[in-house]
Amino acid sequence: MFQIRTLNNISARGLERLPRDQYEVASEINRPDAVLVRSANMHEMEIPETVKAIGRAGAGVNNIPVDTMSQRGVPVFNAPGANANAVKELVIAAMLMGARNLTQAWEYTRNLQESGESLTKAVEDGKKQFAGFELPGRTLGVVGLGAIGRAIADAALALGMRVIGYDPGITVEGAWQLSAEVERAPNVDALFAKSEFVTFHVPLVDATRHILNAERVKTLPKGAVVLNFARHGIVDDHAVMEALDSGHLGAYLCDFPSETNRHHPKVVALPHLGASTGEAEDNSAMMVADEVRDYLEDGNVRNS
Ligand code: MLT
Numbered sequence: 001m002f003q004i005r006t007l008n009n010i011s012a013r014g015l016e017r018l019p020r021d022q023y024e025v026a027s028e029i030n031r032p033d034a035v036l037v038r039s040a041n042m043h044e045m046e047i048p049e050t051v052k053a054i055g056r057a058g059a060g061v062n063n064i065p066v067d068t069m070s071q072r073g074v075p076v077f078n079a080p081g082a083n084a085n086a087v088k089e090l091v092i093a094a095m096l097m098g099a100r101n102l103t104q105a106w107e108y109t110r111n112l113q114e115s116g117e118s119l120t121k122a123v124e125d126g127k128k129q130f131a132g133f134e135l136p137g138r139t140l141g142v143v144g145l146g147a148i149g150r151a152i153a154d155a156a157l158a159l160g161m162r163v164i165g166y167d168p169g170i171t172v173e174g175a176w177q178l179s180a181e182v183e184r185a186p187n188v189d190a191l192f193a194k195s196e197f198v199t200f201h202v203p204l205v206d207a208t209r210h211i212l213n214a215e216r217v218k219t220l221p222k223g224a225v226v227l228n229f230a231r232h233g234i235v236d237d238h239a240v241m242e243a244l245d246s247g248h249l250g251a252y253l254c255d256f257p258s259e260t261n262r263h264h265p266k267v268v269a270l271p272h273l274g275a276s277t278g279e280a281e282d283n284s285a286m287m288v289a290d291e292v293r294d295y296l297e298d299g300n301v302r303n304s
Contacts, residue, residue, distance in 0.1 A: 001024055003029045003033050004023055004032055004033065004292070005027060005028075005034075007035060007037035008037065010038060011278075011284075011285040014287075015289065017286055017290055017293060031048055032051060033051070034051060034053040034054065034295075034296060036054075036055045036285070037054065038281075040063065042054070042063055043063070047068075047069070047074075051074055053075055053292050054069060054077065055078075056076060056079070057284040057285045058078065058082075058083065058284050059080050059203075060204070060231060061076055061203075062231065075295060077292055077302070079284040079288050079303070081146075081148075082280065082286075082287045083148075083277075083281075083283065083284055084151045085151060086275050086276070087151075087152075087229055087274040087275060087280075088148065091199055094227055095135065095140070095225070097268065098197075098225045098227075098250070098268070099225075100132035105130040108126055108129070108130065109126065136159065136161065137161070138162070138196045139162040139194050139195055139197070140161050140196070140199065141164050141185070141191040141192065141197070142164070142166070142182075142198075143167070143188060143198065143199070143201065143211065144167050144201035145165045145166075145167035145170045145178055145182075146201060148201040149165065149167065150178055152201065153178070161197075163179075165178065165182045165191070166187065166191040188211060189219060192216050193221075195224060196221055196223070197224065197225045197226075197227065198220065198225075198226055199228075200230045201229075201230050203231065204230070208234050210233070212236060212240070214238075214239035217236075217242075220243075220248075222247075223250040224248075224249055224250060225250045225251045225252075225253065226249060226251070227253045228253075228255065231256075232254075235252075237258055237260040238260055240252050241261060241267075244264060250266070251268070252266060253268045254267070254268075255269070255270050256269060257270075
């Protein structure tokens, strides 16, 4: 009987992949064969010597001490692509939200409704104040062309946008799956120079930390909209806030509320919602449960 410790929010459909006659699955197991985790920070946890595999129900693995685990010979499995559609939908929603000033306009009407002022005049004023722009013909820069970046590129093309992408580490398979309509930038600076919207879909590692920094923010076209739905730290929040204040950037839409980006009229910060749909949670949990099960039973390694 294999024993699996679940750390948080692993969907029931994922756990169904571990048959109960062969697997005991619970959060209280002390000497597990494997751990399934979503976002809990495992860096500060003691990971029992019995653990032979870790499954992360998501794409990123930076909540897991991967180096320490690999020194112990413990593979860390993840679920690349399992939440790509969920992240894509949120990023496209955020772009539309930014282009049409939806959050600001909604706040405006809500305040007016509460104040009891004339709504007829409010509608007239609001129509001018929150006039937006349309997406066709605008250029979206996609940094990172894995499953999520490619899905966003396809959706943006379908909306009539131009798409420019950059990813020095794109796999051969990924390159085949990338739409031929996506212009490939030779480097990230070439991408920034053209991007009226720029979105990041890369892991947070030394090479990507503050990939959008104070110098590079200035190279984005005036009024550009920055989207970070990958990891906090890929974008230098201080640099972005300064560029919002100076009027160089149009908006900052992200999945990471922080002290730096709080209370700014041009910032919309969501509580890391990218992968938070029932479908994405099921897909991710099923994928890692399969990977961990196949490894424990047969030594097969996928997505490690
Ligand atoms: C991911 O890395 O795929 C996301 O952070 C998943 C999540 O929100 O748990």
